[in-house]
Amino acid sequence: MKHQPIKIGTRDSELALWQAKKVAKELANLGYETELIPVKSTGDLNLDEPLYEMGITGIFTKTLDVALIKGKIDIAVHSMKDVPTHLPKGVVEAAVLPRADVSDLLIHKGEDFLKQKQATIATGSLRRKAQWLNKYPTHKVVNLRGNVNTRMQKLKDNNWNGAIFAAAGLERINLKPKNNLVLDWMIPAPAQGAMLVVCMENNKYCKKALANLNDAETEICVHIEREFLQTLEGGCTAPIGALAEFKDGKIHFKGALFSLDGKQNIEVKKIVSPSEATQLGKNCAREILANGGKELMKAIKKVLK
Numbered sequence: 001m002k003h004q005p006i007k008i009g010t011r012d013s014e015l016a017l018w019q020a021k022k023v024a025k026e027l028a029n030l031g032y033e034t035e036l037i038p039v040k041s042t043g044d045l046n047l048d049e050p051l052y053e054m055g056i057t058g059i060f061t062k063t064l065d066v067a068l069i070k071g072k073i074d075i076a077v078h079s080m081k082d083v084p085t086h087l088p089k090g091v092v093e094a095a096v097l098p099r100a101d102v103s104d105l106l107i108h109k110g111e112d113f114l115k116q117k118q119a120t121i122a123t124g125s126l127r128r129k130a131q132w133l134n135k136y137p138t139h140k141v142v143n144l145r146g147n148v149n150t151r152m153q154k155l156k157d158n159n160w161n162g163a164i165f166a167a168a169g170l171e172r173i174n175l176k177p178k179n180n181l182v183l184d185w186m187i188p189a190p191a192q193g194a195m196l197v198v199c200m201e202n203n204k205y206c207k208k209a210l211a212n213l214n215d216a217e218t219e220i221c222v223h224i225e226r227e228f229l230q231t232l233e234g235g236c237t238a239p240i241g242a243l244a245e246f247k248d249g250k251i252h253f254k255g256a257l258f259s260l261d262g263k264q265n266i267e268v269k270k271i272v273s274p275s276e277a278t279q280l281g282k283n284c285a286r287e288i289l290a291n292g293g294k295e296l297m298k299a300i301k302k303v304l305k
């Protein structure tokens with residue numbers, strides 16, 4: 001018997017649509033029929049208030065989660081870095097797609113300002129803000145929210161020196177300007193550049209279809225990063241970066257917790273063999289907590305609550 005097309009839920013930003021269409025294409029290559037179902041999310045609408053002030057984790061994923069649980073869609077496609085470490089009950093990770101560029105980019109209007117004392121950089125991310133101020137303590141960081149297109153437009157409309165974007169997002173929607181600087185010193189968000197497809201635990205048909213799309217190495221790396229995040233944060237959006245990468249058969253991990261003003265930086269780096277990967281994220285987070293991270297997390301939570 002012919003199966004109904006797989007209903008792919010997606011937010012309606014250009015990046016989200018690109019990512020959903022990518023999954024549709026991959027599934028079509030395997031012979032599966034699909035249908036795109038755009039679902040509006042509060043995350044794209046509420047642009048003036050910083051995410052952390054809304055007190056919500058999973059603001060980008062909440063609406064799709066509801067649609068999934070209600071059976072309006074069969075699968076949801078997410079930027080994995082936007083997905084809270086705990087999935088809603090009954091929802092499972094069905095595939096982690098091969099990772100794109102993990103780096104953060106500075107989109108600027110001329111690089112000369114990097115040598116100046118005064119400059120203004122825009123970002124809505126506490127992680128990017130803290131790391132920028134750590135490297136450029138005299139600069140000013142202003143809040144910038146909205147989807148990638150909105151943020152790029154706001155950068156044009158304001159006299160900021162630059163704004164920070166994920167390379168993956170800009171590349172996907174073909175919006176990467178020439179005047180970009182790869183911030184190779186900046187530690188990306190856990191799971192940056194990775195896409196996650198989720199479905200209901202009891203949906204055997206979709207689980208089987210999506211298993212074909214999973215990239216094992218990416219899955220291992222993002223799980224290390226997210227375990228690191230989960231062990232550190234306990235449900236608050238702190239300035240945390242983490243990156244695990246396979247290099248010459250080994251896993252290279254770096255993770256860091258920053259104070260909100262960027263003055264404090266507690267970092268850990270480790271190189272392990274893949275057999276030691278299971279506890280890596282947790283162990284590195286525990287090392288940071290033991291090195292002053294516990295007190296720092298407490299101070300951050302006090303401000304963000």
Ligand SMILES: NCc1[nH]cc(CCC(=O)O)c1CC(=O)O
Nearest residue numbers: 079082165166168169192193194
């Ligand atoms: N929070 C927004 C968001 N979520 C995923 C991406 C881009 C894709 C990715 O980082 O995986 C972006 C834009 C950005 O951070 O500039």
